[in-house]
Amino acid sequence: xxxxxxxxxxxxxxxxxxxxxxxxxxxxxxxxxxxxxxxxxxxxxxxxxxxxxxxxxxxxxxxxxxxxxxxxxxxxxxxxxxxxxxxxxxxxxxxxxxxxxxxxxxxxxxxxxxxxxxxxxxxxxxxxxxxxxxxxxxxxxxxxxxxxxxxxxxxxxxx
Numbered sequence: 001x002x003x004x005x006x007x008x009x010x011x012x013x014x015x016x017x018x019x020x021x022x023x024x025x026x027x028x029x030x031x032x033x034x035x036x037x038x039x040x041x042x043x044x045x046x047x048x049x050x051x052x053x054x055x056x057x058x059x060x061x062x063x064x065x066x067x068x069x070x071x072x073x074x075x076x077x078x079x080x081x082x083x084x085x086x087x088x089x090x091x092x093x094x095x096x097x098x099x100x101x102x103x104x105x106x107x108x109x110x111x112x113x114x115x116x117x118x119x120x121x122x123x124x125x126x127x128x129x130x131x132x133x134x135x136x137x138x139x140x141x142x143x144x145x146x147x148x149x150x151x152x153x154x155x156x157x158x159x
Contacts (some may be wrong), residue, residue, distance in 0.1 A: 008039040008150040010079050018043070018075050021086075023073065032067050035075070041111035048104045060100035065107075065137050066126050069094055072109030073121035073141040080114045086146045094123060094139035102127035105136070113139075117142045 010018065013078055015038050022028060022035055028045070030041035037044035045068045047053065047060070055061040070092055078087040106126045113120045 002084065010038045010040075013061040014026075014038070014040075014079050017083075018078060022075065027067055028071060031064055031067065033071070034097055036106070038075070038079065039108045040079050041076055041114070043079065043109050045072045045075075045107045046104050047107070047110075049102060056123055057099075058101075058103055062096055062100070065096065065100050065105060066092075066094050066123050068105060068107035069109070069123040069125050069139055070141065072107035074109065074143055076109035076111050076121050077114070077119040077145075080111060080119070081145050084148050088144045088146055090118065090142040090144050092123065092139055092141035094125075094137050096137050097117075098124070098127070098134060098136045100111060100127055100136050102129040102134070104128050106133070118146055119137075119145065 018038050031047055033045050033047045036046045047064060047068050049060055053060050053064040070089055074087050074089055079086060106128055108124045111119060112120045112122050121141045123141055124135060125141040126133040127136045
């Protein structure tokens with residue numbers, strides 16, 4: 001499915017909705033991550049390697065690896081959700097397969113099954129060094145489509 005969605009691009013409205021939401025994510029901004037590809041059911045996030053995201057051995061920290069995987073899957077699902085909805089992760093599992101090394105990491109979230117309420121995504125994270133990609137993590141995620149509601153003053157936010 002990834003090869004098929006690689007050539008596709010999301011429509012301008014969907015892409016704007018994804019980018020606007022992503023820009024509100026303080027953690028992604030803090031990590032220095034950015035969106036590199038947005039297609040229907042598939043999103044790529046790049047995390048440049050820098051000392052602030054490493055652990056004691058110099059590898060990119062599993063927390064940073066997991067965070068970009070979670071966001072890539074969430075935004076892949078969000079590309080297929082209707083207007084006036086948002087996305088929440090219900091659960092995810094990630095397997096770390098190799099040390100997270102490279103010039104940058106690239107997380108790829110791909111929708112496996114889109115449902116009305118729940119969507120399941122495949123998560124992959126690659127270490128990229130000099131154009132060579134190595135799979136360093138894989139996982140699966142379940143996400144929930146949440147209808148946005150207009151908020152009354154004093155009401156808690158739905159997110």
